[in-house]
Amino acid sequence: MTRQPKDLNGTLMMSRRGILLGGATLFAGSIAASLCPTLALAAVDAGTQGQFMKLSNLLIQHQLNPAVGARIVDMASGEYKNLAQMLDAIIAIAEKKNAAQVEDFFADIPDGELKDFAHWVISAWYSGCSSEKRNAAVFTYEEALTFRTTSDVVTIPSYGLSGPNLWTRPNVPLSAPMPRF
DSSP: OOOOOOTTOOOOOOOOHHHHHHHHHHHHHHHHHOOHHHHHGGSSSSSHHHHHHHHHHHHSOOOOOOOHHHHHHHHHHHHHHTHHHHHHOOOOOOOTTTTTSSGTTTSSTTTTTTHHHHHHHHHHHHHHHOOTTOOOOOOOSOOTTGGGTTTTTTTOOOOOOOOOOOBBBBOOOSSSOOEEE
């Protein structure tokens, strides 16, 4: 057991080494927390995340990343106070119609808050942002579905001369060997 140094009045003092180690510990802890965003997303329960991914898969016919979905549902829980009820209502409409894709049930979603929320979910997945405003929260850039719909015909934007991630042009021979006379 180590003894803490005390000053003349009997109050505890902290050494420079203790302050330095404490600061380093706080710094390392904050770095570790920022590298593990899934720990920070524990505010939304797993049931709501599961329902959100179920709704997202009904609204969007793509392979969706659950980590991006967790970020979107975390933002949605702050924006929409009755998120769980809205998720359940839209999923119930889809299940009532035995929907396999969005076209099977989207027209049956009542206008107002539910339809606006369904549009917001679709927009969030495609744009990767919470809105079009300057202060919008960004969920993802790389996993946004904006470019995925045309990925088979449009190349990825790149400064590469020969294609994505190619920075030099291949050397092409000038011509066939010299003709013989």
